[in-house]
Amino acid sequence: MKARNLILAALIALLAWPLPLHAGQYDLKEMTPEVQAALSARQSRYTQLKGLKSQSILGETHHGYLKVLRPSPEASALADAENHDRGIIYRAIILQHALGSEGLAAVEKSFGAVQLEKASPGEMVQLPSGEWVQK
């Protein structure tokens, strides 16, 4: 009886163990200094970019990069820097998970889809068809 109760308790504990629901299959395995720097830079310019996106000066493309929609030197510099850092992160995912030559397209497509989902109302986003719309 005691053994049975112990087994039952162990099974219940196992089932109740919190699962890593938010862990991504392709999460970065190693935070290299380059990746860490790219993430930090992205965090530091996040608010600025959000502001430019809300004014439709910048828009999110369907392959995960920023595009300047209205000419602005400040926006161009920020977009270039942001796209560079995003590229570093995308390539790190591809390398760390050995996604091969087709990995870049898949990663870019996935990030593009997520950016589309996370865009705030009023921001310009590019659909997979290539068409630009205001969310």
Next chain:
Amino acid sequence: MKKQFRWIYGLAAACALTGCTIKAVGDPNRPITINANVVIDIRGLKQTANNIEDMVAKGGSGT
């Protein structure tokens, strides 16, 4: 007698064949390239993208 010789000849041929070895010599330092099709889970990639973008937004908005 002839039958015996046939048997002997056959055995000798079999021995000769099994005794031959074909050796392929290649450059041991030559890199081996393996082309494999990688199956990518798009849903998994989107989850990772979500995690990263949430991390960026959280760090960027100061929350």
